[in-house]
Amino acid sequence: xxxxxxxxxxxxxxxxxxxxxxxxxxxxxxxxxxxxxxxxxxxxxxxxxxxxxxxxxxxxxxxxxxxxxxxxxxxxxxxxxxxxxxxxxxxxxxxxxxxxxxxxxxxxxxxxxxxxxxxxxxxxxxxxxxxxxxxxxxxxxxxxxxxxxxxxxxxxxxxxxxxxxxxxxxxxxxxxxxxxxxxxxxxxxxxxxxxxxxxxxxxxxxxxxxxxxxxxxxxxxxxxxxxxxxxxxxxxxxxxxxxxxxxxxxxxxxxxxxxxxxxxxxxxxxxxxxxxxxxxxxxxxxxxxxxxxxxxxxxxxxxxxxxxxxxxxxxxxxxxxxxxxxxxxxxxxxxxxxxxxxxxxxxxxxxxxxxxxxxxxxxxxxxxxxxxxxxxxxxxxxxxxxxxxxxxxxxxxxxxxxxxxxxxxxxxxxxxxxxxxxxxxxxxxxxxxxxxxxxxxxxxxxxxxxxxxxxxxxxxxxxxxxxxxxxxxxxxxxxxxxxxxxxxxxxxxxxxxxxxxxxxxxxxxxxxxxxxxxxxxxxxxxxxxxxxxxxxxxxxxxxxxxxxxxxxxxxxxxxxxxxxxxxxxxxxxxxxxxxxxxxxxxxxxxxxxxxxxxxxxxxxxxxxxxxxxxxxxxxxxxxxxxxxxxxxxxxxxxxxxxxxxxxxxxxxxxxxxxxxxxxxxxxxxxxxxxxxxxxxxxxxxxxxxxxxxxxxxxxxxxxxxxxxxxxxxxxxxxxxxxxxxxxxxxxxxxxxxxxxxxxxxxxxxxxxxxxxxxxxxxxxxxxxxxxxxxxxxxxxxxxxxxxxxxxxxxxxxxxxxxxxxxxxxxxxxxxxxxxxxxxx
Numbered sequence: 001x002x003x004x005x006x007x008x009x010x011x012x013x014x015x016x017x018x019x020x021x022x023x024x025x026x027x028x029x030x031x032x033x034x035x036x037x038x039x040x041x042x043x044x045x046x047x048x049x050x051x052x053x054x055x056x057x058x059x060x061x062x063x064x065x066x067x068x069x070x071x072x073x074x075x076x077x078x079x080x081x082x083x084x085x086x087x088x089x090x091x092x093x094x095x096x097x098x099x100x101x102x103x104x105x106x107x108x109x110x111x112x113x114x115x116x117x118x119x120x121x122x123x124x125x126x127x128x129x130x131x132x133x134x135x136x137x138x139x140x141x142x143x144x145x146x147x148x149x150x151x152x153x154x155x156x157x158x159x160x161x162x163x164x165x166x167x168x169x170x171x172x173x174x175x176x177x178x179x180x181x182x183x184x185x186x187x188x189x190x191x192x193x194x195x196x197x198x199x200x201x202x203x204x205x206x207x208x209x210x211x212x213x214x215x216x217x218x219x220x221x222x223x224x225x226x227x228x229x230x231x232x233x234x235x236x237x238x239x240x241x242x243x244x245x246x247x248x249x250x251x252x253x254x255x256x257x258x259x260x261x262x263x264x265x266x267x268x269x270x271x272x273x274x275x276x277x278x279x280x281x282x283x284x285x286x287x288x289x290x291x292x293x294x295x296x297x298x299x300x301x302x303x304x305x306x307x308x309x310x311x312x313x314x315x316x317x318x319x320x321x322x323x324x325x326x327x328x329x330x331x332x333x334x335x336x337x338x339x340x341x342x343x344x345x346x347x348x349x350x351x352x353x354x355x356x357x358x359x360x361x362x363x364x365x366x367x368x369x370x371x372x373x374x375x376x377x378x379x380x381x382x383x384x385x386x387x388x389x390x391x392x393x394x395x396x397x398x399x400x401x402x403x404x405x406x407x408x409x410x411x412x413x414x415x416x417x418x419x420x421x422x423x424x425x426x427x428x429x430x431x432x433x434x435x436x437x438x439x440x441x442x443x444x445x446x447x448x449x450x451x452x453x454x455x456x457x458x459x460x461x462x463x464x465x466x467x468x469x470x471x472x473x474x475x476x477x478x479x480x481x482x483x484x485x486x487x488x489x490x491x492x493x494x495x496x497x498x499x500x501x502x503x504x505x506x507x508x509x510x511x512x513x514x515x516x517x518x519x520x521x522x523x524x525x526x527x528x529x530x531x532x533x534x535x536x537x538x539x540x541x542x543x544x545x546x547x548x549x550x551x552x553x554x555x556x557x558x559x560x561x562x563x564x565x566x567x568x569x570x571x572x573x574x575x576x577x578x579x580x581x582x583x584x585x586x587x588x589x590x591x592x593x594x595x596x597x598x599x600x601x602x603x604x605x606x607x608x609x610x611x612x613x614x615x616x617x618x619x620x621x622x623x624x625x626x627x628x629x630x631x632x633x634x635x636x637x638x639x640x641x642x643x644x645x646x647x648x649x650x651x652x653x654x655x656x657x658x659x660x661x662x663x664x665x666x667x668x669x670x671x672x673x674x675x676x677x678x679x680x681x682x683x684x685x686x687x688x689x690x691x692x693x694x695x696x697x698x699x700x701x702x703x704x705x706x707x708x709x710x711x712x713x714x715x716x717x718x719x720x721x722x723x724x725x726x727x728x729x730x731x732x733x734x735x736x737x738x739x740x741x742x743x744x745x746x747x748x749x750x751x752x753x754x755x756x757x758x759x760x761x762x763x764x765x766x767x768x769x770x771x772x773x774x775x776x777x778x779x780x781x782x783x784x785x786x787x788x789x790x791x792x793x794x795x796x797x798x799x800x801x802x803x804x805x806x807x808x809x810x811x812x813x814x815x816x817x818x819x820x821x822x823x824x
Contacts, residue, residue, distance in 0.1 A: 059169065060822040063090050063161040068819040069806040070095060076776040076784040079315040079324075079803045085151075086158045088318040089332045091819055093162025096312055097189075100329040100778045101166065102178040103308040105186055106725055108193040108330060111135045111200040116387040118182055124385065124393060129271050131383045132397055132406045135203065138427040139195040145429035146195065152433040156194045159332040163189035177779055178726065197330035198433075202426035204303065206458035206477075208273040208540065209354035212420070213643040215262045215490040220638065228653075229645045229662075232488070232537050233526060236648065238547050240461055240473060240522045241510045244529050251533040252502050256483045262358075262490060265640040266420070268413040271406070279524030279542050280347035281568070281744060282463040283549060284471040286518040291558045294762040295465035298564050299336055299345020300753040302746045305722045307732060307786065309774030311336075311755045315803065316440060323440035324768070324802050326755045329778075333436035336757060338766050338802075341443040342466045343759035347522045349459035349475050350538045353425035355486075355500075357402045357493030358418055366398055366405075370494045376401070402493055403427055421493055423500075425478055430456040445470045445513060452476045453506045461522035467761040473520035474511035475527045479504045482535045504534055519553045521546065523744075543648035544574040544742045561769065564758050569795035570744040576620050577608040579651045583623070586675040587682060599686045610745075612715035612738040621717070621740065622688050627681040633666045647742065654678070692717065714738060720749050722773055722789070724780075731780045735773070737793050756797065765804075769797035 061068075066083040068091040073079065078095045082088035097104065109115050113131035115123035146152040167186050170176075179185055210230070217226050282299040290296055303310055308329075315324035316334060325337015336345045361378075362368040368375040379399040384392050398405040402421035407413035431454050438451035448464045452474055455462075459477025464470070480487075480500035491498045510528045512520070523546035527536065552567055580603060589600055599619050606616025631650060635642040645653070653660055658674035665672045665680070672680075689712055696716070715736035724731035739745030739752065746752060755772045773792045777784040791798065806816060 059817075060820045061090065061094055061162070061165050062168075062822040063158070063165065064819060064821040066821065070817045070819060071803060071806050072815045072817070073801045074813050075313075075788065075798060077313045077315070077801070079801070079806070080317065081803075081806050082318045085318055085321075086154055088158075088316055088321075089155050090158040090162040090165070092314065092316060092327070092332055093159035093189075094166045094819065095162075096314070096327070096329050097163040097166040099776055100308055100312055101163070101186060102176040103725065103778045104163070104189075104193075104197070104330040106178070107200060108196045111139070111196040111203070113383070113385065116385055116393075118184055118388060120388045121390055124387060127385050128383075128393075128395055128411060130203075131385070131395065132404060132411060133203065133207070133271070133422065134397075134399075134404045134424070134427055135196065135199050136192075137399075137404070138202070138424070139192055139199045141427060141429045142198060142432075143192055143195040145431045146433055147191070149431055149434060151437055152431055155332045155433055155437060156191045159194060160189050160191050177781060181726075194331050197328060199426055201328065202458045204458075205348045205460075206351070206353050206426065207424065208350075208538075209352050209356070209487075210643050211354070211356045211488065211490050212266045212268065212270065212641050214488050216265050216640050216642055218489060219262050219265060220640070220642075229649065231649065232535075233530070234541070234543065234646065234648055234652075236526070236543050236547070238525065238550055239529055240475060240520075240525060240527045240546075241512050242529050243512055243531075245531050246512075247508075247532055249505075249508050251508065252481045252504070254481065254483050254501055257486055257491070257498055263418075266490070267640050268407040270412070270641060279350075279545070279746065281521075281523045281545060281549060281746075282345040282347050282461065283519055283521035283553060284343075284463045284465040284473070285553065285559055285564075286471050286514070287469055289518045289553075289557055289559050290760075291560045292760065292762060294467070294760050295469060295471055296559065296561070296564055297338070297343035297345060297463060297465045297759045297761070298568060298757070299347075299463065300568050300756045301336065301346065301348075302752055303754040304750055305720075305752050305754060305773050307722055307724045307774055307780075308778030309754070309772055311772055313770065313772075313776065313800075317803070321441045322804070324800060325757065325770075326772075331433070333433060334440050335436055336755065337440075338759045338761075338768055339440065339442060340766060341468075341761070342439075342448060342464065343761055343766065343768075344439055344442075344448065344462055344464050345757060346460040346462055348524055349461050349477055349527065350524050350541055351459045351475075351477060351479060351527075351536065352487045352538045353457060353459065353477070353479075355402075355423040355491055356420045357400075357423060357491050357498070359400055359402075359405065359421050359493045360418055369400055371401055372494070372496055400493070401496065402499065420490065425457045425480075428456065428478070430478070432456060444468060445472055448472065449474070461524075461527070463520060463522065465759075465761055467763060467766070470514060471520050472511070472513040473522060475509055475522075476506070477509075479509070479534075482537065484535055485537075486535070488537050508534075517554065521549050521553060523549055540646060542742075543646070545744050545746065548572055548574045548744055561758055561760060561767075565769070565795065565797060567744065568753070568756050568758070569739075571610040571738040573608045573610050573617065573620070573740070573743055575647065575651075575742045576606075576617075579654075580606070580608070580620060582651075582655055583678055583682075586678045588679070593686075595690060596683060596686050599682075599689070610714055610738045610740050610743055612713065612736055613711075614714040614738070615711040617714035617738075617740070618712040618717040619685070619689060621714075622685040622692075623682055626685045626688065627678065630665060630677055630681050630684075631663060634662065637666050718749060720747060720752070722786075723750070733786055733789060735789065735793050753792075756792070758797065766802060768800040768802060770800050771797045 064087050068087050069081045071079040080091050113127035116127050280301040284297045287293040287295050311326040312329045314327050323334050323339045325334040327334050360370045362375050381397045383395045400421045402423045404422050405419050406422045408419055434454040435451045442448050444466055455476050456478035462474050462476050464472040481502045524542035525546035526541045602616050603619050610617040632644045654674045663674045663677050720735050722733045737747050739747035741748045757770045759768045771788050771792045773789050775784040775787045
């Protein structure tokens with residue numbers, strides 16, 4: 001295992017123990033006290049496990065009211081059997097912490113803006129960002145909502161008890177590896193941390209917006225250009241729900257808010273949102289289209305890939321529930337999974353739930369701001385950010401009726417009295433945990449609808465199927481009733497009437513059940529047909545994966561599990577199939593250099609499949625990576641906050657408006673067209689490929705020459721990476737795979753399918769398969785740290801053991817542990 005390279009490095013330093021034992025800072029990089037770290041009885045050696053050695057020995061757990069039986073299978077997946085809900089969630093917290101405690105803590109510290117406490121000043125910028133986004137503010141609101149409901153209150157309180165029971169059991173010897181490496185100890189878990197974990201997911205999935213960028217574009221280019229470059233709805237078709245004129249309800253309506261051109265450009269360095277080129281896939285196929293006659297549900301959420309893995313697989317069994325699937329370490333229940341009767345999965349709905357409101361302060365003290373004709377008091381929150389080995393950093397964040405002022409003269413923006421307040425749906429009170437509590441107990445479509453009624457944010461496309469034969473899709477979230485252009489540009493924050501006035505009722509959200517075509521699917525595309533009566537805007541909608549999935553499902557009959565596995569791993573590049581012939585037709589093939597001519601032939605003969613050994617995929621991606629910034633160079637030149645048009649719209653403009661002024665390259669005397677830009681980008685991309693070959697060639701001259709003639713395999717060129725959360729190379733994994741963004745197998749360099757699940761809902765019981773790029777254990781010294789990575793890379797799956805009782809496990813080697821109530 002790669003971790004031993006890391007361990008060996010520390011062994012080499014053993015001779016320096018005496019000198020460095022009390023030296024914590026070396027050239028700005030934190031090192032553990034090496035004496036303790038290398039101690040064979042308490043240090044990192046104790047984190048090296050033989051297979052199965054991480055199982056506790058019949059522990060007594062404070063807070064349990066009855067015996068809990070946990071069956072660990074060969075993948076170290078726990079199957080938890082409890083006599084009541086309280087014990088079930090306490091045991092889930094305990095067992096999850098046993099494998100993922102450090103991950104749980106570092107992720108919630110990150111969300112709360114507290115990583116500087118652990119690693120020092122290097123994390124200060126990130127900590128300030130999360131505090132200025134109001135992550136704790138939102139988590140406190142969410143927690144308040146969950147604590148009002150006795151069911152969700154029990155869930156998070158008992159889960160927290162379980163985590164703390166595990167923390168209390170730790171010794172220097174058993175402390176997780178990263179605590180020893182970073183030289184600190186875990187603090188008690190809290191219910192707020194459960195809420196912070198959910199807000200962290202909301203930040204990843206629904207914090208994207210382009211309000212500031214669109215307002216700048218409107219001032220710079222005018223309304224007609226904005227509509228050309230950034231249309232609300234691109235002419236693609238194939239929405240998630242195509243229910244033309246099928247909307248049988250009276251929509252809520254308001255008068256349109258007039259939008260105006262801003263007085264000045266808004267110059268801020270926006271905090272990075274999630275990668276818009278990746279997303280997720282899910283679909284459900286009716287039994288009419290499957291070989292067995294049973295519905296099949298498939299889901300693979302695409303997220304940033306990391307070690308320890310984002311998901312933790314678990315089965316939860318108690319009176320009234322038997323569910324299995326992917327949980328989020330730090331939060332109770334199963335988020336994506338199945339029961340005896342139903343299965344569900346999610347993809348991100350991409351809806352815009354962020355608005356920015358222009359705030360006029362009375363003066364530069366910012367004690368008051370204008371709201372509904374009155375100077376209204378602001379609330380100033382002083383954030384005290386503790387920094388390891390440094391003095392506390394104090395940052396003042398101003399809150400308004402709308403939310404926090406994220407950017408100001410002290411953080412990413414120029415100094416002026418007009419600033420912008422951040423309105424985010426994830427700041428509102430909510431009770432998403434109730435959705436998963438009910439889904440974990442669902443038996444039919446009505447149960448599914450009832451569960452989703454509790455879900456607010458981040459909005460998701462919930463796919464569903466039941467053993468009774470139903471399939472369904474619902475785009476669920478708390479969506480404001482938007483007026484035309486509301487949410488696309490900066491709004492006037494001086495009037496409360498400009499804010500969200502009402503929310504779309506759940507029964508009017510985009511949804512349908514048992515469509516004639518025999519399947520439902522989503523892949524982050526535009527949600528609905530043009531007859532849906534509510535205005536929808538978003539920062540980005542997908543244009544290619546969804547059409548590829550729907551084409552395959554439309555054409556398929558007698559579908560098998562193997563067919564669905566193949567589709568989840570499908571590498572067909574529809575974007576290339578639609579764009580490359582156009583691109584190649586613009587080249588002067590008779591006047592290419594030898595290297596360019598070779599690249600031309602490789603691309604011309606390519607089958608548009610991004611397999612790991614494909615050379616055409618490498619040349620196409622290199623071309624595209626040069627082309628986009630070359631086309632949209634003027635958006636960078638203006639040095640104001642702007643954004644590029646989408647991939648789909650860029651290709652459409654190349655094809656339909658080749659003389660568009662934006663194709664003129666800045667800094668050249670000539671006036672270029674789309675053809676000129678394509679030719680220049682092609683030439684530069686061939687140079688980039690050649691440079692890549694040289695950089696990856698052997699230093700030996702003969703070998704280097706040979707290497708230059710070898711194909712540029714896509715997996716090598718892409719160089720995908722699953723990074724440890726501390727970005728430590730020896731604890732990370734480089735993997736060779738196909739796929740890419742805009743492809744069903746959406747595995748780019750750092751993002752990809754974080755959990756692949758397929759469930760067949762048969763009358764005799766659910767059958768399920770799953771895999772993810774990592775392993776159940778968060779310990780780098782465990783055999784279960786990355787034991788699923790190879791299967792995931794090769795498109796293989798594990799048959800998930802779904803038990804009805806602890807004794808029902810004869811088909812596989814398992815280890816059974818009893819968790820017992822602690823003596824009072």
